[in-house]
Amino acid sequence: xxxxxxxxxxxxxxxxxxxxxxxxxxxxxxxxxxxxxxxREVRTLEGYDAVILGSPVYMGxxxxxxxxxxxxxxxxLSRLPVAxxxxxxxxxxxxxxxRAARQGYTAPVRTL
Numbered sequence: 602x603x604x605x606x607x608x609x610x611x612x613x614x615x616x617x618x619x620x621x622x623x624x625x626x627x628x629x630x631x632x633x634x635x636x637x638x639x640x641r642e643v644r645t646l647e648g649y650d651a652v653i654l655g656s657p658v659y660m661g662x663x664x665x666x667x668x669x670x671x672x673x674x675x676x677x678l679s680r681l682p683v684a685x686x687x688x689x690x691x692x693x694x695x696x697x698x699x700r701a702a703r704q705g706y707t708a709p710v711r712t713l
Contacts, residue, residue, distance in 0.1 A: 605634045607649045611656040611667035612639065617688045621655055624686075640670035646677040651684075658689035658706050671713045678713075685710060 606628060610621040618639070625637040636649075646652060656667035671678065685707050693699065 604650050605648060606636070606651045606653060607643065607646065608635060608637045608653045608655070609640045609643050609670060610637075610654070611641075611664040611670070613657055613659065613664060617655050617657050620686070620688055621653075624653060640666055643670065643674075646674055646681065649681065651682040652678060653684045653686065654710075655686040655688065658687050658691075661706065663687070663706065663710060668710060668713075671710050675713050 608621045608625050608628075610617045612618045621637050625635040628635045640654070654667065654670070656663035662668075687703065687706050689706070691702070
């Protein structure tokens with residue numbers, strides 16, 4: 602299990618920051634060292650064993666600052682375990698259409 606995890610997030614109105622903080626608290630309670638930071642404040646991924654990255658979905662896309670973060674740190678991210686999360690109110694069902702829509706939100710980021 603990774604020892605030091607970065608939870609980086611983009612947010613527009615604060616919901617994604619709240620979710621990132623809750624994730625950080627839950628992982629910290631399990632004994633992991635976690636840093637929770639907005640993507641715009643992250644300069645390097647050095648020292649991290651894994652990254653969790655989140656963004657809200659607006660107009661069917663992640664915020665541009667989250668996508669820019671992935672592009673900027675693409676080489677580092679390719680060497681680390683990475684988990685993605687999205688925050689939105691649509692496509693919450695377990696049907697194939699909802700699952701495909703959720704995958705579509707992160708598809709541009711996952712290809713990087």
